[in-house]
Amino acid sequence: GQQVMQIPQYQHVQEGEDFTTYCNSSTTLSNIQWYKQRPGGHPVFLIQLVKSGEVKKQKRLTFQFGEAKKNSSLHITATQTTDVGTYFCAGRGDNFNKFYFGSGTKLNVKP
Amino acid sequence: DGGITQSPKYLFRKEGQNVTLSCEQNLNHDAMYWYRQDPGQGLRLIYYSQIVNDFQKGDIAEGYSVSREKKESFPLTVTSAQKNPTAFYLCASSIDIREKLFFGSGTQLSVL
Numbered sequence: 412g413q414q415v416m417q418i419p420q421y422q423h424v425q426e427g428e429d430f431t432t433y434c435n436s437s438t439t440l441s442n443i444q445w446y447k448q449r450p451g452g453h454p455v456f457l458i459q460l461v462k463s464g465e466v467k468k469q470k471r472l473t474f475q476f477g478e479a480k481k482n483s484s485l486h487i488t489a490t491q492t493t494d495v496g497t498y499f500c501a502g503r504g505d506n507f508n509k510f511y512f513g514s515g516t517k518l519n520v521k522p
Numbered sequence: 523d524g525g526i527t528q529s530p531k532y533l534f535r536k537e538g539q540n541v542t543l544s545c546e547q548n549l550n551h552d553a554m555y556w557y558r559q560d561p562g563q564g565l566r567l568i569y570y571s572q573i574v575n576d577f578q579k580g581d582i583a584e585g586y587s588v589s590r591e592k593k594e595s596f597p598l599t600v601t602s603a604q605k606n607p608t609a610f611y612l613c614a615s616s617i618d619i620r621e622k623l624f625f626g627s628g629t630q631l632s633v634l
Binding site for chain 1: 566612
């Protein structure tokens with residue numbers, strides 16, 4: 412079945428360092444969404460990417476959708492302690508009508 | 523996020539018992555979902571519903587049942603057939619199946 416693979420599983424950074432998480436799909440995605448889950452909380456929607464090669468920015472966060480629409484990345488510049496949490500991607504393919512979540516990347520930021 | 527209410531926050535199940543998790547939304551969303559989250563893992567889809575009186579199995583539906591008799595309500599029953607029910611259960615809704623998900627605050631289910 413459809414799988415969305417996400418790496419790394421964990422990332423520990425010093426405050427001020429950059430962070431990147433990657434999602435890869437075996438099939439072409441129609442769109443991809445990114446969510447953030449704070450410790451003890453629930454996932455909160457960050458952004459949706461639809462177009463091939465699309466790049467969107469939200470302050471220190473940069474989201475990219477690959478040209479082939481099979482991969483995506485989230486990059487955080489100069490991490491802060493408020494960035495702590497687990498980041499999930501969720502991809503939806505052309506031939507299925509639901510989103511498949513990646514396993515998430517848990518980010519820890521040391522002050 | 524506001525608009526989706528899950529209850530209870532914590533729930534304990536005895537052996538052989540069925541338990542029901544509540545999910546209510548006032549966002550007027552057509553689609554609703556149930557996900558299971560195990561420690562350190564991603565979200566796995568149990569059931570989803572695109573419209574009232576209709577629902578489909580997700581990837582791990584065995585041992586679970588749902589109903590969608592009202593647009594705003596999508597309760598999940600964890601039956602005794604689910605042998606490993608301990609997990610964090612998240613309900614979500616969206617305008618339709620293609621749009622962003624709004625999650626409830628979750629229910630932590632444990633086995634006594």
